[in-house]
Amino acid sequence: MKVLIADDNHFYRCALEATLREWGYEVTAVADGEAAWAVLESDAAPRIAVLDWMMPKADGVEVCRRLRAMPRPEPTYVIILTSRDGKASAAEALEGGADDYVTKPFDRGELAARLRVGRRIVTLQTSETVVYSFARAVDGKSPFTRGHSERVKGYALALASRLGLSGADQELLRRGAILHDIGKIAVPDAILNKAGPLTPDEMAVIREHPVQGVRMIEPIESVRDVIPLVRWHHERVDGTGYPDGLAGEKIPLLVRVLAVADVYDALSSDRPYRASLPTDVSLSILRKDAVGGGLDPELVEEFCALPMHRLNTIGVGAVMQPHERTPGTMRMKAAPV
Template structure:
């Protein structure tokens, strides 16, 4: 479903044209297609219009009095508020040199007169669609950065888990690529990897950093963190793909895990995948109650647990990634950490 705020922004197009007849024609075409049109007769008037409101797209002639389209474009690109607005040059000067000059400046498109209504609307629609896609990518990047900051702040409560989130996501992405998962699915997995232990915010520091074995009561407290994590993100729509990972990454293939005691294919695939890489990272990292285990030993332990703790097919994917060196490369980014055993 399209975000209504994006529809509203899409309706605003600033048309800069000094020919009154052409201005009327452009305005009529765009308004008939549902766009709200802001008009200006030259570059200077266009800048004044930009002061009042920021449009979704600028459609500008090049040859105009007072301030031409080239100068307008250069000025707009220097304005932080307007620098990202898609900019289309519309002009009667259609030589290859003119087109190259317009595009070399960084304009999004360059179309020549005369132009049909279909050509105009297609150009405007394509540039707005691309602008919206870039906006969503930027928002998603910002979301991930914020979530990483939160997850790392939680992990920082236990010094033994420094960089755990980044490594687990690195391992998880390697397995997902091996399994042929598409970008959308890998993206959801990334959210799950970032947030898988977010529920530990409710676990007391005394339990997280305890050097000896946990009591039954302390284990019960620790095992609450998947459900706590699920509740924290359950009502955030864009995090929906992460919910099964957060809730079920401690389930076991043989049904002896928690919190629901699921077994086999009852466990969501993403959670089955993350279970392996989370365990691998935990074992190869110093913990308050034991030193790190060598990666090669941990790898053999993972293989031995296929069909009991782990999904055999996921273990096979892990083994392929290990054979290619994918796992070792992720570890290499943390090899200087005093908390993790080097791969060599």
């Protein structure tokens, strides 16, 4: 793993570099804050940085503040290294955006342990980024799935806001909506884009995508809390959904919210087997689906009470141009695939 060392003290810089190379790290060493910033703002920035607090041109905490002001999906883990001691100094470094703090002269065992913590965290960040990248790849697999997860997220959050759900629940719903169809990465494009009716075997492949999605995210602790949303978003209130046949309130509230948003987007956007349906028609079908035992009736009514212009704003770009549609027979379903 790449590590940046920034320290204007030649002795400490060389000692740190030799120690980290001994431990197997790939090290870049610089002598001042501006040189450190030049490395950290690049696209190839190291995943861990050990920055001396007191350096010429820019101190370590200032470099850290700049770094935290630059949004990145995989931010560098920063350890501030300084001869300053005391709780106030540690708090100042952490408030400046540092992730950890080590005093000089550094203890090899302590530094090694803190670097291991940093490695675990950046590895977790990398794994999570890969998962979200797969989710974006699903949306890009087909013109008929493009933007689906983002729109579902928008509809789900609009409903959650109307219901007065907590910020924590809305954040969980946001992440779950983005990842809910990640298992479709394993579904062949020929099935996703098929204009005619699916065969029983093809439908069986489709119905596996919630379980496949869970298998993809289960090893990553930071996204395990969205597993119910990924696994159960095709469950039905009457118990005839998949993969587990849950019924009624055994389906968690956030999953039922997500299901409403998912079905609405399937209706109001183009599919291989039909063009998008107008908003009023989509809402009417939602109500029929709820009466038929698919969706939560109370949540559907709350969703239908959302301002139509808000739904249309979320759905902007959902409808493709006529020449982009794949002609084919109608393959109507009670719920989306």
